[in-house]
Amino acid sequence: MALTQQLELKTxxxxxxxxxxxxxxxxxxSLEFEEKIKQxxxxxxxxxxVSIGNDGEIDSPLxxxxxxxxxxxxxxxxxxxLGDYFSEDDIPDYxxxxxxxxxxxEYKGDIPFLGDSSIQDYLxxxxxxxELSELDEKIAEYIIGNIDDDGYLxxxxxxxxxxxxxxxxxxxxxxxxxxxxxxxxxxxPAGVAASTxxxxxxxxxxxxENCDESVVIAKEIIxxxxxxxxxxxYDKIGKALGLDKELLKRTIKTLTQLNPRPGNAWNSTxxxxxxxxxxxFIVEENDGDVTFSMDSxxxxxxxxxxxxxxxxKDYNSNKANRTKEKKEALIFVKQKLDAAHSFINAVKxxxxxxxxxxxAIIAIQKEFFITGDERNLRPMILKDIAxxxxxxxxxxxxxxxxxxxxxxxxxxPLKYLFSESMQTNEGxxxxxxxxxxxxxxxxxxxDKKRPLSDSAICKILxxxxxxxARRTVAKYRELCExxxxxxxxxx
Numbered sequence: 001m002a003l004t005q006q007l008e009l010k011t012x013x014x015x016x017x018x019x020x021x022x023x024x025x026x027x028x029x030s031l032e033f034e035e036k037i038k039q040x041x042x043x044x045x046x047x048x049x050v051s052i053g054n055d056g057e058i059d060s061p062l063x064x065x066x067x068x069x070x071x072x073x074x075x076x077x078x079x080x081x082l083g084d085y086f087s088e089d090d091i092p093d094y095x096x097x098x099x100x101x102x103x104x105x106e107y108k109g110d111i112p113f114l115g116d117s118s119i120q121d122y123l124x125x126x127x128x129x130x131e132l133s134e135l136d137e138k139i140a141e142y143i144i145g146n147i148d149d150d151g152y153l154x155x156x157x158x159x160x161x162x163x164x165x166x167x168x169x170x171x172x173x174x175x176x177x178x179x180x181x182x183x184x185x186x187x188x189p190a191g192v193a194a195s196t197x198x199x200x201x202x203x204x205x206x207x208x209e210n211c212d213e214s215v216v217i218a219k220e221i222i223x224x225x226x227x228x229x230x231x232x233x234y235d236k237i238g239k240a241l242g243l244d245k246e247l248l249k250r251t252i253k254t255l256t257q258l259n260p261r262p263g264n265a266w267n268s269t270x271x272x273x274x275x276x277x278x279x280x281f282i283v284e285e286n287d288g289d290v291t292f293s294m295d296s297x298x299x300x301x302x303x304x305x306x307x308x309x310x311x312x313k314d315y316n317s318n319k320a321n322r323t324k325e326k327k328e329a330l331i332f333v334k335q336k337l338d339a340a341h342s343f344i345n346a347v348k349x350x351x352x353x354x355x356x357x358x359x360a361i362i363a364i365q366k367e368f369f370i371t372g373d374e375r376n377l378r379p380m381i382l383k384d385i386a387x388x389x390x391x392x393x394x395x396x397x398x399x400x401x402x403x404x405x406x407x408x409x410x411x412x413p414l415k416y417l418f419s420e421s422m423q424t425n426e427g428x429x430x431x432x433x434x435x436x437x438x439x440x441x442x443x444x445x446x447d448k449k450r451p452l453s454d455s456a457i458c459k460i461l462x463x464x465x466x467x468x469a470r471r472t473v474a475k476y477r478e479l480c481e482x483x484x485x486x487x488x489x490x491x
Contacts, residue, residue, distance in 0.1 A: 018342055025350040026398045030280045034299050040343055046308040046336035050301040119151055119263035120144055126187045139180050151192045151263030189262040198226050204258045214250040232487050279406035281358055283369055290362050290369045302344050308333055357399045360388040365417050372409030377431045380418050436476045443482050448490040
């Protein structure tokens with residue numbers, strides 16, 4: 001087969017570096033955005049924070065009038081212009097909707113922050129209170145380091161033994177590790193370092209002093225009837241152990257008061273990571289008027305370096321300095337000025353984009369921001385915001401991902417506001433989140449001795465005017481993390 005060459009003309013759409021930079025910035029939350037700017041200031045000497053002078057005015061090269069002489073013979077071939085890098089404004093204009101701290105003090109106290117310590121730190125503190133050899137202490141530290149945030153040790157002793165060989169150079173047998181693990185299981189909180197829920201509950205039961213009959217029976221249930229207990233087959237347990245209704249009720253109460261995740265007291269319910277949640281938007285409501293600001297109090301304002309501006313000015317104003325070395329230096333300066341100019345524009349574009357998208361969201365969900373009732377959330381998908389703002393759906397998705405808003409009702413992720421729509425019997429569109437809220441309210445108000453099935457909940461919703469199938473009720477119930485009727489049954 002002979003090889004041939006041919007010309008082909010086709011059109012391709014590619015993102016330039018500036019567009020890629022803007023897209024990446026949109027994905028950053030406030031904390032990441034602040035770190036990005038600080039890192040860029042370190043990496044690019046032509047980029048500086050705007051400083052405040054003794055007279056309270058902004059010290060910035062933007063205030064100076066630089067005359068550029070590009071009409072001479074040698075300079076006319078250089079494609080340099082300070083106008084490419086500087087604005088005539090004294091203050092950079094990307095600081096859109098600056099959050100005024102003094103006017104929002106009431107909100108600052110509501111932002112939840114994680115504590116500085118973890119369950120592992122708490123266990124390390126207790127480890128220092130017991131006497132162990134140097135080798136045993138190293139083993140104990142490694143075991144504690146493998147305990148999950150909820151307090152469980154889910155790694156096998158053999159795996160820990162293998163890791164000690166490869167990572168710490170310690171050839172420790174499982175028989176040597178086991179007694180040290182037992183000592184850690186005696187630490188507070190009760191149940192820590194268990195490998196299973198069954199073991200965790202048993203460790204807590206063994207710590208109860210002045211055991212009455214219900215505690216003894218609880219141990220029997222955990223040991224021999226754990227599967228039935230986990231599925232809430234209480235009647236079956238009562239018959240198997242020959243318990244009367246009152247004693248069974250006291251025993252189940254004892255068991256349900258135990259903590260299935262002893263490490264959760266050190267963890268935040270707002271985040272899966274150990275990061276602080278800092279809201280990207282502060283939403284306020286005043287007499288039915290909903291406004292927002294972006295919390296950018298720690299984000300520095302940017303400007304071009306005075307030093308680099310003077311270097312450029314010196315080259316253009318003094319022909320005697322236009323040596324080969326000076327020209328090479330100026331090429332470096334131009335690259336840094338280009339990067340600084342591009343970065344400032346990207347910052348500005350990010351702020352503009354976030355502002356337009358948040359404005360569109362508030363326009364749709366205004367009633368929710370006024371009342372705080374999620375039943376007032378209107379159906380809203382990414383396409384709705386894209387049509388209002390004229391942005392692509394992917395841009396809207398990047399903006400809302402990982403972003404949070406603070407309202408007087410609490411802190412919510414932006415994704416919370418988005419939901420599919422359903423129709424009532426009257427043909428009115430309602431949010432699926434509204435349906436979830438109604439299902440949760442129905443379950444909360446049910447008789448716990450006779451919890452409602454999905455079919456019964458479906459019937460109630462139909463009576464309220466919501467057209468919904470039983471399988472959809474089951475789907476929304478699971479999304480709300482509501483167990484099935486049998487598991488909600490109480491004595």
